[in-house]
Amino acid sequence: MFETDVVRCRIEGGVAWLELNRPDCLNAMNRPLLRQLLAALERAAVDETVRGVIVSGGGRVFSAGADIRWLSQASPDEVRELARLAVAVTRRIETLGKPVLAALNGDALGGGLEIAEACTLRLAASHARFGHPEVKIGAVAGFGGTTRLPRLIGKGRAAELLLTGRLIDADEACRLGLVNRVTAADRLLAEAQALLDEILAQSPVAVRLSWEALHRGLSLSEDESAALGADYFGLAAQSEDFRVGTRAFLDKQAPKFKGR
Template identity: 80%
Template sequence: MFEQDVVRYQVEDGIVRIVLNRPDCLNAMNRPLLRQLLAALELAAVDEAAGAVIITGHGRAFSAGADIRFLNQAAPAEVRELARLAVAVTSRIETLGKVVLAAVNGDALGGGLEIAEACTLRLAAEDARFGHPEVSIGAVAGFGGTTRLPRLIGKGRAAELLLTGRLMDAEEACRLGLVNRVVAPQDLPAESEKLLRGILAQSPTAVRLSWEAIHRGLSLTEDESARLGADYFGLAAQSEDFRIGTRAFLDKQTPSFKGR
């Protein structure tokens, strides 16, 4: 469906690999790329062969961000339309119902970083760089960065990055909590898949409900979030996976989850 275009969609052994495919411009995001990325996510949401998703970039970068040539020539209304399309993409990543991992194979800047920030998990190659340089071109991190980055690394640290445009390497991103793990560039595909395989071995129902509780709970008070977690615990208890998992624990066996 996307093989010859600006987004590639591949599925193998339960893992979808969505590849941003504008390597000549460091996978800069324009409307065609964002539309195809959204379409790829919608396909992954209903693809019965897809248990989890990896988003990565083709070539030297994950994504250098929004296409600045477009931004320079576009009318303000067109810029806002692009941002709203990107927000639809990042929101869909968070609500896909499946774990989405950003395998950051190079620079993740501006809108590219905002795509990664929306993912459930982020693995980075050692030579990757991260940052929100929007202010350096007179812009704002309008694809969700002003919302998600403070939640990931804290208000003060996020403010520094968003207000200075400073770039950081993968190790600093990991220390700040933006990245889960840093690996050698050649190991990034295998390590990304290995992490997802560990998640796919768990109850799909419990994984989905756990992520929903995390995501929804961030917008609630601590007490409300705790009650939401209790409600999701109750929902999990209604599943077949809950009975399978608890029985397997008592019998000292490895559970074989059904995802229902």
Template identity: 65%
Template sequence: MPEQETVLYHVEHGIATIRLNRPQAHNALNHEVLQRLLSFLNQAREDAAVKAIVLTGTGDAAFSAGADIRFLNQAAPLEVRSFAQLAVAVTHAIETLGKVVVAALNGFALGGGLEIAEACMLRVAVRHARLGHPEVRIAAVAGFGGTTRLPRLIGKGRAAEMLLTGRLVSADEALQIGLVNRVVAPEDLNAEVQRLVRDILAQSPIAVRLTWEAMHRGLNLSMEESALLGADYFGLVASTSDFREGTRAFLEKSSPSFRGS
């Protein structure tokens, strides 16, 4: 392995950890990082042994400081757009992976780094983390999906304040407004993320996947259409052996044994 891989990939007990690995640059995002991240996401998608993915960063300072500003300062407009399109492909891959994806925010998550975390199912942050979209402070826009996902996560008003002022929020405030799901001490981050992932993996994988799809797709539909989509998925999951097992176990007051079929 080269001395400095910009993104690391490791699988253990069915959980793939993808780690941004540019600590000297606060795990900033450049073309190489995004391309390798997309490649590892696709690898995890195709690996049946991988049941969940944890995205995190190297070090205790930053999950990711966002896009590499030095590149942005020198790049032509079409290069910047191409760079943003690659980042959008990454966030889209995260959302549509069909597997559990949790962001372990080991430090501050800013700009594009936060946009990657926003695409994940859940986010767990260390207590000293700070999160935000400071793009406007360099006359930029949150162009990796932040203007789309942040309002859906925390509401239009709160998102507008963060996006239009560039104000950073603490981990505790992020928890209060719904931007992260849990806040932990740094030494507890890995254990808490593993526990959360295991809690989800203990459920029927089909039910988990269809629940996420219903939520993700339903946000782009009217209220009635979204509810009908949920009803369709409810009927679809009723055709699985996991559904029969889950309802049987409930009635018999026993623990279900899901097989993912």
């Protein structure tokens, strides 16, 4: 267990549990929180005992977004610096090389939702709400939301949420594809653990390469993306896990993957 001012982390059973820890201001994001979250992600990336990450919020919400009290008096350069730091965090989530699940224990708004959008998968408590209300304060979803939201739910639906600032409930978020699953609040962390365990039971090599092929392929043409998938298939075939998995299938046994 290690704990910083505004991010808590414990490592248990191969999982790094990261908790945003500014409950008195609804886990609003400022520079210290983003820096500490980035540092926790970097530790998880290099720690060989960590195979996956689950991010949640302390208190009753995941995160209400950027710290508006700070934004109201910050200079444009300071706001841009905050956004670039947040973009570094979301980029690190996507490139961690290990699955990162968002356990959305309550509202995820603005920058908080942008952190979740960068995660591999998202699970939501049934009472949680989601949205990009930035336009309501004269701002833009500058932590990556204008890029990731349309990739998750489509351009038209994303435009509606980004341009109106409307909030949606967990069930609608699931129907749109913004979250993968909705569960009772008291089951959320257990469901996140179970879903991550399901992923971690597979070949770590295949999981990493599948995510990279999917993520990188989104910025390519259909033909280029398909070619990339074929290349990654070839990379996977070079691994010990590929030999273990194919042999176990033929022998009708459960594979024991090595992660290499």
